[in-house]
Amino acid sequence: MDDHACRACRGCHGHLVLDLGEQPACDYFPRWDDPGPDPVYPLQMWLCSSCGLAQLLADPTVPEEPRGAEPAALVAQAADAVTQVAAAGLLPEQARVAEYGSPHGGSWLGMLTQRGLIPVSDGEQADVILDCFGLMHAADQSAALAERAARLAPGGVLLLQYHSLNTIISRGQWNALRHGHYAYYSTTALTTMLAAAHLSPRTAWQFKLYGGTVLLAAGRGAASRGGPDGVVRSLLEQEARTGGRDPSVLRGRQRDAQMRARRLRQWLVEQQSAGHSVLGYGAASRAVALLNQAKLDCSLLPAVVDASPAKQGLRMPGTDIPVISPAELAAKRPEAVLVFVPDLLAEVRSAFPEVEAAGGRWIDAEAHGSGGLQQDA
Numbered sequence: 001m002d003d004h005a006c007r008a009c010r011g012c013h014g015h016l017v018l019d020l021g022e023q024p025a026c027d028y029f030p031r032w033d034d035p036g037p038d039p040v041y042p043l044q045m046w047l048c049s050s051c052g053l054a055q056l057l058a059d060p061t062v063p064e065e066p067r068g069a070e071p072a073a074l075v076a077q078a079a080d081a082v083t084q085v086a087a088a089g090l091l092p093e094q095a096r097v098a099e100y101g102s103p104h105g106g107s108w109l110g111m112l113t114q115r116g117l118i119p120v121s122d123g124e125q126a127d128v129i130l131d132c133f134g135l136m137h138a139a140d141q142s143a144a145l146a147e148r149a150a151r152l153a154p155g156g157v158l159l160l161q162y163h164s165l166n167t168i169i170s171r172g173q174w175n176a177l178r179h180g181h182y183a184y185y186s187t188t189a190l191t192t193m194l195a196a197a198h199l200s201p202r203t204a205w206q207f208k209l210y211g212g213t214v215l216l217a218a219g220r221g222a223a224s225r226g227g228p229d230g231v232v233r234s235l236l237e238q239e240a241r242t243g244g245r246d247p248s249v250l251r252g253r254q255r256d257a258q259m260r261a262r263r264l265r266q267w268l269v270e271q272q273s274a275g276h277s278v279l280g281y282g283a284a285s286r287a288v289a290l291l292n293q294a295k296l297d298c299s300l301l302p303a304v305v306d307a308s309p310a311k312q313g314l315r316m317p318g319t320d321i322p323v324i325s326p327a328e329l330a331a332k333r334p335e336a337v338l339v340f341v342p343d344l345l346a347e348v349r350s351a352f353p354e355v356e357a358a359g360g361r362w363i364d365a366e367a368h369g370s371g372g373l374q375q376d377a
């Protein structure tokens, strides 16, 4: 651990706070008939004692995940966010805009162009720099943030959207930790990172996406403009209460991880002995760590349904569980479908009424940490 330097401040002091052991790369979905074993890499979260950034420790090089279907919830949140930021006067017509997107999709550029903003080419200065789940994919966090800051025109705004560490802690979302996602931001740590890039937060918006997502607006020279507003201050206060800088709080997620995996496995064993068929839904990266922690195979979970054509014919990394198309939901008539991406729940219920029509249930796989599975069973 001693040789790890913080991805943001280069500090060498920190704590290993979450260790999920050797995990397959959640980005690499092998072909269904690839017998494996799939290569595994340590999956660990480290918390910097200096700047407070929670980050991925090891950095294996992994191939890109096949791009999934964009959940309707992600698209709706983008539209909502653009409306709110525009209402705050931060998206003026004719403003130059640069977007640092996520490799998983979800660009806002079309909507911003419709509002009269003008996209600029790579490397050019912009009045609005948007980073929607992009920054976390950079192994060198300080370099990536410095690059964005350098492109910000005088008076411009940097919009950073992230799944907040506070959500990960308070909702026990330990399986948010994954290879390829190098940083897990608290607003507190991000404020420190921004200061190193001569930026400071001005305001923020919160969204329910992924259980709690923050969109932070930052600019240069906050002091002269009165500093962060009440929304940012309340986020910082909330985080101080949750204890996102406290290694022991994050270590609690380790116990959650083990407990949830055990409960999931136990529940599936019970379903199997009761003769109930169960399928998964959402071949997402966060399902990979859960399936592997729970040591599941296709005898307990015969398949995971996913709408992305790119994932058909593949299997879940580290397991023999195939990914199948939603068309098979009607044929297989599952008694329960475990949804690994809770943001999809409303969408899939209405998209596949045949499941409930045949007496099946949709179950939020993340809710079972709070006993949801036991109640449902």
Ligand SMILES: [Zn+2]
Binding pocket: 006, 007, 008, 009, 010, 011, 048, 049, 050, 051, 052, 053
């Ligand atoms: Zn640091």
